Amino acid sequence: MAELHVVDHPLVQHKLTIMRKKGTSTGSFRRLLKEISLLLCYEVTRDLELTKETIETPLEEMEAPVLAGKKLVFASILRAGNGLLEGMLDLVPSARVAHVGLYRDHDTLQPIEYYFKAPEDLGDRLVIVVDPMLATANSATAAIDKLKERGATNIRFLCLLAAPEGIKSFQERQPDVPIFTAAVDDHLNEKGYIVPGLGDAGDRMYGTK
Ligand code: PRP
Ligand code: URA
Numbered sequence: 609m610a611e612l613h614v615v616d617h618p619l620v621q622h623k624l625t626i627m628r629k630k631g632t633s634t635g636s637f638r639r640l641l642k643e644i645s646l647l648l649c650y651e652v653t654r655d656l657e658l659t660k661e662t663i664e665t666p667l668e669e670m671e672a673p674v675l676a677g678k679k680l681v682f683a684s685i686l687r688a689g690n691g692l693l694e695g696m697l698d699l700v701p702s703a704r705v706a707h708v709g710l711y712r713d714h715d716t717l718q719p720i721e722y723y724f725k726a727p728e729d730l731g732d733r734l735v736i737v738v739d740p741m742l743a744t745a746n747s748a749t750a751a752i753d754k755l756k757e758r759g760a761t762n763i764r765f766l767c768l769l770a771a772p773e774g775i776k777s778f779q780e781r782q783p784d785v786p787i788f789t790a791a792v793d794d795h796l797n798e799k800g801y802i803v804p805g806l807g808d809a810g811d812r813m814y815g816t817k
Contacts, residue, residue, distance in 0.1 A: 610785050612779075612789070614790070614791065615648055617647055617651075621790070623643055623644050624644065624768065624769075624790050626640055627806055627812075628805070630807070632812075634812065637812045637813060641692065641813065642691065644768065644790065645693075645694065646695045648692070648696075648766055648768070648788060649699045652788045653700070656675055656734075658673040658674065659673070660673060661674045678729070678733045679703055679704055680733060680736060681703065681704045681705070681726070681727055681730060681735045682703050682705050682736050683705075683706035683737045683755055684738050685710055685747055685748065686708065686710065686723065687810045688741065689738045691809070691813050692767075693738055706727065707726075708724055708751040708754060708755070709721065709723025709724065710750060710751060712747060712800070714799075717746060718746055719751075721750065721754070726755065729759070730758050731759035731760065733760075734762045735764075737752060737765045738765075738766045738767070739751070739765075739767055740768040740809040741767060741768065742767045742775065742789065743774050743800050744773065744777065744800055745773075745774040745778040748774075748778060749778060752765065752782050752785060764786050764788065765785050765786070766787075766788045767787070769789065769802055770792050771793055771796045771802045772794075773795065774796070774802075775792065
């Protein structure tokens, strides 16, 4: 089974607490999500392979480290995934981007797909799937199944908050995909919301409720 990484950096935890507060404004919520995404991106890419390149500094030639392999792919699960995507692209501007449009049906909690666009050569690249919330894991699993269908083999999943039920289900259905999250909350409620959580991430990001 793939690993679960909890990013417990104090800055991440502090910012997440402000995001959870119900009084935090839409603007602050979006800004904090972007700030946290920079820190999470740092962790999810910590073990990327390096190779050496010959460069010239003003003083002499040297063998210097650069990222090995093809550019990364960030796959955003719409819409809330875009809140993480933005900051990650600031840190890795050359990354390719996949968009997976999904929303959860409120009654069945099953994902409904409405859009998919990804680079063609997914099989040659590390694909980092981003979505702030891992609740039932139905959305993340559907997005990853679709990316695998299109050739992706080396995948990581990055979120902000996860429910224990979602982690269990995800690890059963995607045993080869490591999860990176800032926190694991207590449980899912009867409506499939993470408790204590932060509410509906998409609505809080875009002010739609
Ligand atoms: C939220 C969230 C995840 C999904 C998680 O999206 O961003 O995609 O729910 O829930 P799950 O693990 O139970 O599938 P939502 O369906 O609200 O769509 P939105 O991003 O368009 O608001
Ligand atoms: N999606 C959200 O945005 N929030 C939750 O708590 C669960 C799913």
